Amino acid sequence: MTQNTPLSLRLPRPPLGPEDVTRRVLSAAQLRARGVSATQTSAQCLPGGPWQHLLPGVYLLHPGPPTGQERLHGALLYAGRPPVSARRAPAGPSETGYGEAMVTGIAALALHGFATAGDLGALHRIDVLVPRTRRLRSTRFVEVLRTASVPGAVRVGEVPVAPVERALADAVAGLTEAAHVRRLMTEAVRDGHCEPASAVRELSEAKLLGRPAVVGAVDALLAEGRAVAEARLYAMVREHGLPEPLWNVELRLPGGPRLGGVDAYWPDHAVAVELDTRAPRYGVPGRRGRAQEDPQWSAYAAKREHLERLGVTVVHLTPRKLREAVDQQATVVRTALMAAGDREPAGCVMALPR
Known part of the structure; x- marks a missing residue:
């Protein structure tokens, strides 16, 4: 399409289905790749316009409030670093632009299926894990967590998510209520999301084991893990x-x-x-x-x-x-x-x- 092609023909207009979140939220680089200039983008985001500025360099292509999935996608676009190949050539419409960024903390636990993490759309904050070398500030609803040891991301759908143990440690680091910490840690083991040893190891490496809200929760986690392991052993003997x-x-x-x-x-x-x-x-x-x-x-x-x-x-x-x-x-x-x-x-x- 040429630069003079109307925006309405270059970009999808709402309503779009839930699966089209990557077309409703785009970065400035993705818009440029579609032939939309910075001036045109700014004009679309004027008060009363069809678009809005969701995060620095990230745009929501409809006027209503963002959904939880849109906020999640926007957070990853904000924190992501395009690969070298994407910087040499314009990004295609299907590229996520997430780079090495991944969701962690409570939002990641919600994506992993933790009932006690709550609904993704109701979360006030989305934690995003990036390499320590990134120079990126937390902003609005995005909390940027830097790490020298980037774990391998787990894909939940198309979303890169920190492994349960790391997400749990990052969530616990931001909590002060002992009951909430206990519920998350107990669910992690009881519902088979992770083993107690790996969860406690991650908490130890994050230097969280000495926190008052964590001490009792670790004992509960280990007791829950012991009970689950014994139940598996009983079942193994009888079923085999x-x-x-x-x-x-x-x-x-x-x-x-x-x-x-x-x-x-x-x-x-x-x-x-x-x-x-x-x-x-x-x-x-x-x-x-x-x-x-x-x-x-x-x-x-x-x-x-x-x-x-x-x-x-x-x-x-x-x-x-x-x-x-x-x-x-x-x-x-x-x-x-x-x-x-x-x-x-x-x-x-x-x-x-x-």
Whole structure:
């Protein structure tokens, strides 16, 4: 189309369907690529005009209030950096222009399906994560969060969204109400959005574990994660036809010291299952910090070594494996039970309710 082509022929006019949000909200660069000059854009945005200035360099192509999806798309256009190829040539109508920007915080949790995050359209603020090298200010309803460690974005539809663990940490960083923090963190684990260990690791790396609103919520998250993992273990045993074990027992030698608790124990086979529900806590760095020995893991390893010296096979399962590869984990347990006859008989180990 030529520069003299009327705007009404170059650009779609409302009403448009919900799927046309990328045509209702455009950046200045996208408008220029369609042959709309800065002067023409300004004229369309005059009071009473058909367009409006949504954010710096971002325009809403209808006069009414923006929807939640329009605000979301506008926030990403504002924070996005076009790739090198897009800067060398005009952007096509289908290009998003989001660059490395992604939604995080409460808005991201809403997109991930968190009921406690509320409705996207009702949010007063949209957090957008960008690389630390970006020189960009927060403005209007957009809060720009810079990071030296950009996570891999998850696509929710066509929207780039931070992974649940990162979005949760960024949301918690902006909250002061302990009840709200607890609801978000409990839902994250209860509804299977993420594992407790990965969520707590992200909170630890963000230096949020010491906040008053977070301390009690972390305990609730770990307790919820433990309950979910135990339920998965019970379901695995029953749904895969494994023999019924003794659940949640303390092992000890007759008249001797305690050997430690296990989540399931088959005394006739001398096989125990232990769930690894550890999570990094205060002072234990995650992947961004220097690695240190985990005292919880040292205790796990010492207990397992002691039990195996006594002839007890210990199968170590993680909540993630039970969620993502339950068939495989059932096979591991079944194999351990079948191999019991090939081992030396175990010493006299007692199992007591825990």
